[in-house]
Amino acid sequence: MSMSLSVLKNKWLVRGYVLAVLLPVWQILGQSVNPIIFATPGQVVRTFASLWSDGTLPSETLITLETVFAGFLISCAIGIPLGLIMGRIRLAEYAIDPYVNFIYATPLVAIIPLALIWFGPSNTATYFIITLHTVPPILINTMIGVKNTERTLVETGRAFGFGGWKLWQKVVLPSSLPFVMAGLRIGIGAALIGTMVAEIFLFNTGLGYVLVNETAQFNSAAVIAGVLIIMTMGVVFAESAKLVDRRFLSWARGASGIS
Amino acid sequence: MVIQLLSYKWLVRIVSVVAFLVLWQLIGQSVDVTLFSTPILVVGAFSNLVTQTAFLTDLLTTIRDFAIGFTIAAVLGISVGIAMARWQTLEVAFDPYVSALYSTPYVALAPLFVIWLGIGLVEQLVVVILSSVFVILLNTFAGVKNMNKSYVETGRAFGFSGFKLYRKVVVPGALPYIITGLRLGIGRGFVGMIVAELLVRLDRLGFLMVYYSELLEVAPGLAIAVTLGLIGLLMTEALKKVETRLSPWRSSATGG
Numbered sequence: 001m002s003m004s005l006s007v008l009k010n011k012w013l014v015r016g017y018v019l020a021v022l023l024p025v026w027q028i029l030g031q032s033v034n035p036i037i038f039a040t041p042g043q044v045v046r047t048f049a050s051l052w053s054d055g056t057l058p059s060e061t062l063i064t065l066e067t068v069f070a071g072f073l074i075s076c077a078i079g080i081p082l083g084l085i086m087g088r089i090r091l092a093e094y095a096i097d098p099y100v101n102f103i104y105a106t107p108l109v110a111i112i113p114l115a116l117i118w119f120g121p122s123n124t125a126t127y128f129i130i131t132l133h134t135v136p137p138i139l140i141n142t143m144i145g146v147k148n149t150e151r152t153l154v155e156t157g158r159a160f161g162f163g164g165w166k167l168w169q170k171v172v173l174p175s176s177l178p179f180v181m182a183g184l185r186i187g188i189g190a191a192l193i194g195t196m197v198a199e200i201f202l203f204n205t206g207l208g209y210v211l212v213n214e215t216a217q218f219n220s221a222a223v224i225a226g227v228l229i230i231m232t233m234g235v236v237f238a239e240s241a242k243l244v245d246r247r248f249l250s251w252a253r254g255a256s257g258i259s
Numbered sequence: 260m261v262i263q264l265l266s267y268k269w270l271v272r273i274v275s276v277v278a279f280l281v282l283w284q285l286i287g288q289s290v291d292v293t294l295f296s297t298p299i300l301v302v303g304a305f306s307n308l309v310t311q312t313a314f315l316t317d318l319l320t321t322i323r324d325f326a327i328g329f330t331i332a333a334v335l336g337i338s339v340g341i342a343m344a345r346w347q348t349l350e351v352a353f354d355p356y357v358s359a360l361y362s363t364p365y366v367a368l369a370p371l372f373v374i375w376l377g378i379g380l381v382e383q384l385v386v387v388i389l390s391s392v393f394v395i396l397l398n399t400f401a402g403v404k405n406m407n408k409s410y411v412e413t414g415r416a417f418g419f420s421g422f423k424l425y426r427k428v429v430v431p432g433a434l435p436y437i438i439t440g441l442r443l444g445i446g447r448g449f450v451g452m453i454v455a456e457l458l459v460r461l462d463r464l465g466f467l468m469v470y471y472s473e474l475l476e477v478a479p480g481l482a483i484a485v486t487l488g489l490i491g492l493l494m495t496e497a498l499k500k501v502e503t504r505l506s507p508w509r510s511s512a513t514g515g
Contacts, residue, residue: 011351014348014351014352015351015352015355017352018352018353037374037375038375090267090268090271091271094267094268094269094271094272094275095271095272095274095275096275097272098272098275098276099279101492102488102492103488104446105446105488105491105492105494105495106484106485106487106488106491106492107449107450107452107453107454107487107488107491108450109366109450109453109454109457110453110457110468110483110484110487110488111484112457112468113468113469113471113472113480114472114477114480114481114484116472117294117472117475117477117480118294118477189362189364192364193364193365193366196364196366196367197364197366197454200366200367200369200370200458201457201458207367208367211367211370211371212370215370215371215373215374218374220371220374220375223370223371223374224371226367227363227367227368227371230363230364230367231359231360231362231363231367234359234362234363234364235358235359235362235363237362238358238362
């Protein structure tokens with residue numbers, strides 16, 4: 001116990017120890033089992049460097065990033081207004097929520113074959129898949145935020161003479177902002193998932209192309225290199241959303257939203 | 260009042276869905292049947308799938324394999340989550356990997372497992388487990404960490420310790436979080452299952468989906484997608500019910 005406590009004084013030391021054990025184990029396992037199938041850390045680093053310097057990884061990463069952000073923006077443009085309306089108007093909520101819940105629960109990969117028939121292998125199909133992934137979390141969280149706006153706040157606003165747009169601007173929107181932010185945080189992750197689904201299954205571009213292409217050649221070092229970039233994207237998105245939350249919404253603790 | 264509100268809710272929902280179906284039928288018939296199909300065609304395609312193909316057996320096999328994978332993920336996620344909450348060294352050591360893997364779109368990992376494990380049940384199970392285990396783990400971890408310290412102290416005062424303390428106090432205390440983790444995990448795991456079906460085992464459901472899309476047949480594709488959607492909905496709603504039953508004071512808006 002005292003041992004673990006002293007180790008804890010530097011958590012990066014612990015993390016360093018773990019890495020110092022994991023990497024050699026991986027290297028030895030990879031070498032002894034089958035270096036083609038289980039690429040070693042050394043191979044991954046070399047492959048990563050060569051794919052990066054010949055321009056493959058940077059350009060494909062850029063394509064993926066563009067797709068993620070475009071899909072995310074489209075989804076915001078759909079999800080936020082719809083969520084605001086559904087949060088305020090009961091009729092709209094009940095009329096639309098069966099579809100939202102259904103889309104949310106459906107394994108959307110199953111839509112891929114249909115998207116291919118409907119749109120062909122095109123950008124439209126890609127963004128269709130991404131918005132299906134991304135709109136529901138943004139919409140649902142926005143709606144919950146509006147619905148959770150406290151009655152007393154709205155009534156106080158009215159008492160101060162706010163009505164219509166002004167009430168929205170001064171009361172409802174600020175009070176639902178933490179939930180909207182939670183929706184956006186989950187949404188950017190969903191957009192990344194949707195993009196990967198589209199790039200892997202729909203038509204191969206971006207990092208999805210790297211994954212599929214290198215898998216077909218059993219080049220696991222290159223696949224791992226691609227996965228590492230995607231992983232980094234996921235972590236960076238999640239962490240920067242948390243940072244925004246902490247910086248601007250520290251007054252609204254506890255609105256964690258759904259994911 | 261409550262009953263009235265409830266029936267209003269369902270009335271609007273039913274009217275909305277019926278209107279949608281009628282509109283779809285009309286547009287499908289008059290504009291382009293091959294592209295849009297119609298609800299009636301989808302129902303017909305569904306009964307065809309059930310009577311003339313191995314759809315039902317495939318579906319049951321898929322669900323059985325999914326259940327195996329999800330059970331492993333649940334056991335793994337809950338026990339590692341508790342362990343990481345209990346021993347801070349474990350938390351510090353493994354939290355970077357858990358967080359990174361949790362933020363990674365699991366679809367991107369599927370191709371790697373084709374190389375590593377080949378195409379088969381093991382590969383599928385691994386994809387299901389990886390898709391669902393981290394959200395279960397993180398929620399369990401949060402549940403144990405956030406638990407009221409006085410529960411544990413009361414438990415100790417009653418003479419519980421070690422395994423008994425966990426069985427009687429810690430796990431029940433963290434249960435609402437664990438169930439939230441399971442609800443989020445079951446959806447993700449199911450997606451992982453279908454990813455694996457589509458990517459790696461081009462037999463069974465994955466085969467059917469690709470087969471019909473190559474024939475440009477929308478109706479059976481939709482029938483399959485809707486069936487999978489309903490199964491997903493059923494599983495998450497069931498766990499939501501358990502969730503509200505266990506902790507009615509938490510709104511379903513939290514978690515994650």
